[in-house]
Amino acid sequence: MSKEKLVLIGNGMAGVRTLEELIKLAPESYQISVFGAEPHPNYNRIMLSPVLAGEKGLSDIILNDHAWYAEQGIELISGDAVVRIDRVRRRVIATSGREQAYDRLLIATGARPLIIPLPGHELPGVIGFRDIADVEYMLQAAKQGGKAVVIGGGLLGLEAANGLLKKGMAVTVLHLMDRLMERQLDRAAAGLLQASLEQRGLAFLLQAQTAEILGDDRVRAVRLADGRRLEADLVVMAVGIRPNIELAQDAGIYCERGIRVSDTLQTFDPRIYAVGECVQHRGTCYGLVAPLFEQAKVAANHLAHLGIARYEGSATSTRLKVSGIELFSAGEFNEGEGDETLLLQDPAAGVYKKLVLRDNRIKGALLYGDTLDGSWYFSLLREGADVSDLRKTLLFGQHNLGDAGHGDAGANVMSLPDSAEICGCNGVCKGDIVKAITSKGLFTLAEVQAHTKASSSCGSCTGLVEAILSSLVGEGYSVKPSQKPLCACTDYSHDDLIKGIQQHQLKDMAAVRQFFEWKTPDGCASCRPALNYYLLARWPGDYRDDAQSRFINERAHGNIQKDGTYSVVPRMFGGLCTPAELRAIADVCDTYQVPEMKVTGGQRIDLFGIKKEDLPAIWADLSRAGMVSGHAYGKALRTCKTCAGKTWCRFGTQDSTGLGVKLEQLTWGSWMPHKFKLAVSGCPRNCAEATIKDFGVVCVESGYELHIGGNGGIKVRVTDLLCKVETEEQVLEYCAAFTQKYREEARYLERTAPWVERVGLQYIKDALFDPAQRQALAERFRYAQQFAQIDPWKERAEGAQAHEFNKIALPARDAGLGIR
Amino acid sequence: MTHWIDIAALTDIPKLGSRVVKTQSFDIALFRTASDQVFALRDECPHRRGPLSQGIVHDTTVTCPLHNWKIDLSSGQAKAPDVGCAPSYPVKVENGRVLLSLQEMAQAA
Ligand SMILES: Cc1cc2nc3c(=O)[nH]c(=O)nc-3n(C[C@H](O)[C@H](O)[C@H](O)COP(=O)(O)OP(=O)(O)OC[C@H]3O[C@@H](n4cnc5c(N)ncnc54)[C@H](O)[C@@H]3O)c2cc1C
Numbered sequence: 001m002s003k004e005k006l007v008l009i010g011n012g013m014a015g016v017r018t019l020e021e022l023i024k025l026a027p028e029s030y031q032i033s034v035f036g037a038e039p040h041p042n043y044n045r046i047m048l049s050p051v052l053a054g055e056k057g058l059s060d061i062i063l064n065d066h067a068w069y070a071e072q073g074i075e076l077i078s079g080d081a082v083v084r085i086d087r088v089r090r091r092v093i094a095t096s097g098r099e100q101a102y103d104r105l106l107i108a109t110g111a112r113p114l115i116i117p118l119p120g121h122e123l124p125g126v127i128g129f130r131d132i133a134d135v136e137y138m139l140q141a142a143k144q145g146g147k148a149v150v151i152g153g154g155l156l157g158l159e160a161a162n163g164l165l166k167k168g169m170a171v172t173v174l175h176l177m178d179r180l181m182e183r184q185l186d187r188a189a190a191g192l193l194q195a196s197l198e199q200r201g202l203a204f205l206l207q208a209q210t211a212e213i214l215g216d217d218r219v220r221a222v223r224l225a226d227g228r229r230l231e232a233d234l235v236v237m238a239v240g241i242r243p244n245i246e247l248a249q250d251a252g253i254y255c256e257r258g259i260r261v262s263d264t265l266q267t268f269d270p271r272i273y274a275v276g277e278c279v280q281h282r283g284t285c286y287g288l289v290a291p292l293f294e295q296a297k298v299a300a301n302h303l304a305h306l307g308i309a310r311y312e313g314s315a316t317s318t319r320l321k322v323s324g325i326e327l328f329s330a331g332e333f334n335e336g337e338g339d340e341t342l343l344l345q346d347p348a349a350g351v352y353k354k355l356v357l358r359d360n361r362i363k364g365a366l367l368y369g370d371t372l373d374g375s376w377y378f379s380l381l382r383e384g385a386d387v388s389d390l391r392k393t394l395l396f397g398q399h400n401l402g403d404a405g406h407g408d409a410g411a412n413v414m415s416l417p418d419s420a421e422i423c424g425c426n427g428v429c430k431g432d433i434v435k436a437i438t439s440k441g442l443f444t445l446a447e448v449q450a451h452t453k454a455s456s457s458c459g460s461c462t463g464l465v466e467a468i469l470s471s472l473v474g475e476g477y478s479v480k481p482s483q484k485p486l487c488a489c490t491d492y493s494h495d496d497l498i499k500g501i502q503q504h505q506l507k508d509m510a511a512v513r514q515f516f517e518w519k520t521p522d523g524c525a526s527c528r529p530a531l532n533y534y535l536l537a538r539w540p541g542d543y544r545d546d547a548q549s550r551f552i553n554e555r556a557h558g559n560i561q562k563d564g565t566y567s568v569v570p571r572m573f574g575g576l577c578t579p580a581e582l583r584a585i586a587d588v589c590d591t592y593q594v595p596e597m598k599v600t601g602g603q604r605i606d607l608f609g610i611k612k613e614d615l616p617a618i619w620a621d622l623s624r625a626g627m628v629s630g631h632a633y634g635k636a637l638r639t640c641k642t643c644a645g646k647t648w649c650r651f652g653t654q655d656s657t658g659l660g661v662k663l664e665q666l667t668w669g670s671w672m673p674h675k676f677k678l679a680v681s682g683c684p685r686n687c688a689e690a691t692i693k694d695f696g697v698v699c700v701e702s703g704y705e706l707h708i709g710g711n712g713g714i715k716v717r718v719t720d721l722l723c724k725v726e727t728e729e730q731v732l733e734y735c736a737a738f739t740q741k742y743r744e745e746a747r748y749l750e751r752t753a754p755w756v757e758r759v760g761l762q763y764i765k766d767a768l769f770d771p772a773q774r775q776a777l778a779e780r781f782r783y784a785q786q787f788a789q790i791d792p793w794k795e796r797a798e799g800a801q802a803h804e805f806n807k808i809a810l811p812a813r814d815a816g817l818g819i820r
Numbered sequence: 821m822t823h824w825i826d827i828a829a830l831t832d833i834p835k836l837g838s839r840v841v842k843t844q845s846f847d848i849a850l851f852r853t854a855s856d857q858v859f860a861l862r863d864e865c866p867h868r869r870g871p872l873s874q875g876i877v878h879d880t881t882v883t884c885p886l887h888n889w890k891i892d893l894s895s896g897q898a899k900a901p902d903v904g905c906a907p908s909y910p911v912k913v914e915n916g917r918v919l920l921s922l923q924e925m926a927q928a929a
């Protein structure tokens with residue numbers, strides 16, 4: 001059978017990205033031809049600004065060279081624009097007369113600079129800023145020096161002006177409005193930007209209306225409406241763009257401002273798709289690559305006949321790519337009625353930050369001078385996260401929440417030396433990241449993670465990596481996090497899956513994968529553990545745990561260490577321990593020659609350096625002494641830390657140790673989205689550090705204060721006070737209910753701290769303060785615990801999963817083989 | 821001629837799981853996929869020698885438990901963008917038995 005024919009019109013960023021995504025999904029499904037009006041292979045248009053400024057060469061910005069097209073079997077017809085689409089015969093016809101038949105057509109013709117039809121606009125020397133030819137023209141003109149006038153004080157105009165200035169021209173920017181970049185900046189920020197550009201040598205005329213371009217054989221000057229006249233050897237028009245829709249329009253495809261497409265990126269002719277700047281989706285035309293790449297992904301999904309993805313629009317953010325100027329803007333930053341504005345102004349340091357809040361959620365962010373937190377604000381904005389609890393420190397940035405290690409990385413990542421270490425876990429320096437992004441043409445965090453390993457372990461450097469990425473790529477580039485697919489095996493997000501598993505009564509992994517149309521036969525190391533958890537949490541009595549979908553720590557019930565040995569941590573309820581238990585631990589260490597034992601921060605004893613084969617025997621010995629697994633390895637309840645409490649301590653108000661034991665007895669064995677820790681302190685001196693735990697209790701004379709969402713890990717977060725209760729029974733009920741709410745609703749690998757921040761404290765209070773809901777949650781927790789409170793060590797000591805721990809020996813006569 | 825060693829029954833290896841074969845000087849990991857294909861690799865990740873046998877098996881790939889490199893089971897090659905290779909060994913399944921040879925396979929380029 002011959003393959004279906006796919007024709008792409010427009011060899012630009014959105015079109016080719018669609019092909020790349022399509023090839024990933026269904027490499028063999030089409031015979032592909034690409035028509036490009038430009039004589040080049042696909043290049044990174046964003047990088048034209050650095051090329052103009054002399055910071056990069058043209059060869060640095062090619063995304064896919066001719067060899068790539070050849071390898072993919074794609075026919076590239078470059079330098080030949082399509083002039084007609086014949087929908088009846090399903091053919092496209094190019095300038096050269098060449099015709100090409102299609103079964104499906106993808107239009108990605110981009111946009112054109114808007115050229116105001118002033119008298120003189122057709123003179124040589126008047127140019128837009130769009131493609132390689134424009135840049136070459138400008139570079140050529142700049143060689144003669146002289147004067148340039150840039151019409152338009154938006155993003156593109158300023159980048160063009162900066163480039164020409166750096167190439168030795170005297171540049172004046174004319175702008176119709178009374179401030180620069182009025183769509184991205186408020187008056188104050190625009191003023192700061194203008195001042196710093198003036199310092200570099202750019203001149204500005206605001207509220208300047210161009211009336212005429214003067215010249216004979218080429219441009220000589222520009223005249224303003226008020227009569228002023230400016231000498232000019234080059235005029236760059238950067239006043240906006242207009243989607244390229246003529247081709248589609250002529251073919252009778254419905255267009256408004258852009259080519260109208262549905263959520264599946266189909267035009268009114270279902271065989272014809274359109275993506276990129278030429279498109280109008282739900283009323284919006286986008287002019288930044290991030291949303292276009294999201295469109296590309298969805299279009300590819302449909303072209304590959306998977307048909308499950310939908311594009312629902314994007315939030316965008318902007319960064320100015322003028323090196324040395326830090327500027328970030330996203331959302332609505334001009335406050336409307338009922339909005340609140342948080343403002344930080346430090347003129348001496350050249351810093352201006354503004355956040356606009358509506359209903360305690362970020363609606364807009366504007367940062368000048370210090371943009372390190374841009375990505376963080378942008379993700380809070382896209383998430384619609386409730387920030388009431390962050391308010392006090394929100395403006396000071398994410399590192400002010402207590403970000404171990406990276407807090408002083410400074411306001412500006414780009415000013416760091418190349419040797420600065422960005423990712424502490426994987427030892428990745430800034431230079432490595434910059435090099436990977438520019439040399440490999442990366443656009444997304446996931447790509448940077450894959451190529452450099454930065455930000456792929458603990459994630460604490462993600463903000464820094466994003467800042468580097470967006471200062472190079474120039475804007476916010478990723479999908480709304482809650483819509484982010486769980487992993488590459490699926491297009492569905494964590495939230496979709498959590499909901500779907502419940503609503504459609506999906507009770508095993510195969511059913512989930514089938515229902516959500518997984519792209520891989522059995523998932524991957526990211527989605528399998530997540531699905532296993534979701535199913536376990538939702539169907540505690542029914543679902544059978546899948547060992548092969550657990551990370552080795554949970555499969556072997558011990559922590560794998562860097563040399564491949566394991567560590568073992570027996571549970572000590574509330575931190576209590578008897579002499580007999582201590583002796584049993586000591587005996588195990590002697591018998592199995594455990595190289596190191598250590599008292600951990602969670603008041604237990606850790607035995608290190610144990611060979612996997614020895615684990616079952618060690619567990620047998622420990623379980624004979626009455627000790628169970630401490631789950632120190634699991635996404636599970638870890639410990640309940642306690643202080644001395646009323647029995648011994650002169651300050652103690654309640655029996656904190658006793659309560660700790662009860663809490664741990666209630667919760668042990670329970671699987672969680674991430675690790676989960678408890679603590680009980682006997683008085684507000686808080687010796688058990690209850691205010692940095694997932695659930696903490698601080699005893700006071702009149703009862704118990706309950707705290708939630710604390711974290712002592714990568715990013716220290718102090719708990720929020722949930723409420724005060726009077727009896728131990730109430731503490732236990734609230735603890736069970738809170739735990740269950742978290743177990744049922746948080747995304748896998750999301751700790752309580754980010755979860756509470758995401759959903760908002762009030763949301764959790766609303767659920768837990770309603771007695772009926774609280775009791776129902778606690779009840780479901782207790783029910784689930786029936787199946788969870790089985791000591792996995794004891795089972796394995798008795799032979800369960802024995803294959804996990806036994807190595808196979810070679811038969812005796814072959815035993816000598818394999819020696820080297 | 822290949823010297824085949826009868827190692828275990830296919831059912832001794834869990835589906836999407838692995839078993840470790842001990843030789844005198846190193847371990848070999850036997851992997852079984854969902855469709856009952858069996859592969860054998862030296863039990864050392866080309867990155868920092870992580871025990872591949874302890875990773876999660878998906879399709880014909882194993883993800884190393886230490887730092888998440890993905891290793892192709894049939895070739896031992898790390899998946900791009902990572903580079904490196906774990907030596908692989910011939911295996912076959914006959915009458916439900918897994919037969920292994922200890923002759924390292926020539927590395928695919
Ligand atoms: C100087 C500059 C800086 C920018 N900076 C940023 C930035 O920092 N961040 C950001 O997100 N975005 C930036 N952008 C915008 C970004 O480049 C565009 O949003 C993106 O390239 C649009 O992709 P597209 O595929 O829709 O169009 P394009 O990339 O423009 O591709 C369209 C292609 O179609 C071709 N074509 C048109 N008609 C035909 C036809 N009839 N037949 C054949 N071929 C045809 C065109 O020649 C062109 O090559 C910048 C743009 C410019 C010009």
Ligand code: SF4
Binds near residue numbers: 651652
């Ligand atoms: S928290 Fe209070 S009761 Fe507990 S040990 Fe410290 S001082 Fe004593």
Ligand code: FES
Binds near residue numbers: 867868885887888
């Ligand atoms: S040792 Fe395997 S990924 Fe690092």
